[in-house]
Amino acid sequence: MKAMILDVPGHPLREADVPDPVAGPGQVLLRVSACAVCRTDLHVLDGELTKPKLPLVLGHEIVGVVEASGAGSSRFAPGDRVGVPWLGWTCGQCRHCASGSENLCHLARFTGYDLDGGFAEKAVADERFCFPIPEVFDDVEAAPLLCAGLIGYRTLRMAGEPRSVGIWGFGAAAHLVAQVAGCEGREVFAFTRPGDAASQAFARSLGVAWAGGSDELPPVPLDAALVFAPVGALVPAALRSVRKGGVVVCGGIHMSDIPAFPYALLWGERSLRSVANLTRKDGEEFLALAARAGVRSQIRPYPLAEANEALADLRAGRLEGAAVLVPAATPAREGARGRRRRTPGS
Numbered sequence: 001m002k003a004m005i006l007d008v009p010g011h012p013l014r015e016a017d018v019p020d021p022v023a024g025p026g027q028v029l030l031r032v033s034a035c036a037v038c039r040t041d042l043h044v045l046d047g048e049l050t051k052p053k054l055p056l057v058l059g060h061e062i063v064g065v066v067e068a069s070g071a072g073s074s075r076f077a078p079g080d081r082v083g084v085p086w087l088g089w090t091c092g093q094c095r096h097c098a099s100g101s102e103n104l105c106h107l108a109r110f111t112g113y114d115l116d117g118g119f120a121e122k123a124v125a126d127e128r129f130c131f132p133i134p135e136v137f138d139d140v141e142a143a144p145l146l147c148a149g150l151i152g153y154r155t156l157r158m159a160g161e162p163r164s165v166g167i168w169g170f171g172a173a174a175h176l177v178a179q180v181a182g183c184e185g186r187e188v189f190a191f192t193r194p195g196d197a198a199s200q201a202f203a204r205s206l207g208v209a210w211a212g213g214s215d216e217l218p219p220v221p222l223d224a225a226l227v228f229a230p231v232g233a234l235v236p237a238a239l240r241s242v243r244k245g246g247v248v249v250c251g252g253i254h255m256s257d258i259p260a261f262p263y264a265l266l267w268g269e270r271s272l273r274s275v276a277n278l279t280r281k282d283g284e285e286f287l288a289l290a291a292r293a294g295v296r297s298q299i300r301p302y303p304l305a306e307a308n309e310a311l312a313d314l315r316a317g318r319l320e321g322a323a324v325l326v327p328a329a330t331p332a333r334e335g336a337r338g339r340r341r342r343t344p345g346s
């Protein structure tokens with residue numbers, strides 16, 4: 001099969017012909033239809049997440065069709081369409097696994113980091129960590145739901161029941177969580193790089209109440225702030241924007257250092273917390289909600305061989321929504337709803 005291989009962090013991915021993976025016990029073998037590109041892939045590529053398996057196939061937002069099952073695997077049949085997220089395996093026994101927080105498992109293995117992922121024509125995955133994909137979504141549209149969507153969802157849930165919610169960094173996660181929050185009747189405020197009129201217009205097209213630069217204050221103090229951009233300086237800015245008792249939730253896996261800030265920004269019972277990974281329950285809840293709420297992914301498709309270009313576009317902020325890699329050999333399946341949203345010109 002063709003795969004894009006990370007040999008050494010800091011270097012571009014290498015296109016290679018490699019042997020097909022084989023489904024082990026409890027695993028399924030998938031023909032990959034689509035795999036979205038996440039900022040976490042950039043953090044691995046750049047060596048900011050320091051312990052990847054090497055060589056590695058990146059990619060943890062995989063939509064694929066089951067081709068075969070390993071010994072003891074019976075959850076899916078050949079031809080079933082499934083999604084594979086970041087959480088690839090947990091121990092099932094530690095205090096976190098035993099208490100509904102498998103996202104914090106000490107021994108967890110992650111797709112596209114500890115395990116080979118979906119920047120390839122085929123992939124294997126533990127069937128217990130795969131999700132059936134609701135019929136309404138087509139392949140490329142479903143892919144960003146599997147991390148951007150469901151990490152965004154967990155981040156929103158960690159904010160409680162905010163009536164007003166600010167989102168810092170209006171990329172793949174934000175454009176999905178903004179739709180979910182809007183659907184739940186919350187007022188959404190979008191913060192982009194200062195002067196990024198295109199991203200602000202994109203946010204407004206999704207129905208947000210207000211869009212502006214991250215150097216601006218919202219017109220009213222917010223109940224909650226979600227920070228998706230990997231920029232530590234946004235944390236004090238987000239704290240400054242929430243009311244007393246408000247919460248700031250950081251949704252990314254890596255962030256530049258948070259600068260010192262006056263205690264007054266935190267005082268007033270404001271809280272600051274992070275979200276790490278996902279649970280299978282998050283995935284099941286979010287995919288059902290996204291289908292019910294009519295969430296639409298804005299995607300830009302790239303051939304698998306152009307993974308480096310997709311990563312560069314993500315890094316430079318040239319994307320609205322999400323980049324999705326599509327292997328040439330695989331005809332992508334259309335969803336029950338018809339044509340997806342696409343970035344103009346793609």
Ligand SMILES: [Zn+2]
Pocket residue numbers: 090091092093094095096097102104105106107108
């Ligand atoms: Zn565990």
Ligand SMILES: [Zn+2]
Pocket residue numbers: 038039040041060086147148
């Ligand atoms: Zn991700």
